[in-house]
Amino acid sequence: MFMCKDVVENIMEYIDNELDLQTLKELEKHTGDCPECMGFVNTYKRMLEITGKLKDKAFVTPEIRNRLRILLESKIKPV
Numbered sequence: 001m002f003m004c005k006d007v008v009e010n011i012m013e014y015i016d017n018e019l020d021l022q023t024l025k026e027l028e029k030h031t032g033d034c035p036e037c038m039g040f041v042n043t044y045k046r047m048l049e050i051t052g053k054l055k056d057k058a059f060v061t062p063e064i065r066n067r068l069r070i071l072l073e074s075k076i077k078p079v
């Protein structure tokens with residue numbers, strides 16, 4: 001079962017299209033049912049689009065990734 005924390009764990013690979021098909025399906029199924037995660041993915045994508053650096057992986061430093069994770073985890077109760 002795909003959980004909110006799994007979306008957070010896989011968001012980078014999802015954006016980069018690096019997920020295997022099974023994980024991709026699970027993630028999209030979850031975001032389809034979970035407004036929180038759908039919002040998270042959309043916000044994440046928009047942020048990258050605004051900066052115009054969607055393809056520049058160096059932009060998403062571990063620090064930014066960490067900050068986003070903390071942001072999302074603060075919204076979602078641990079399961």
Ligand SMILES: [Zn+2]
Pocket residue numbers: 003004007030034036037
């Ligand atoms: Zn979720």
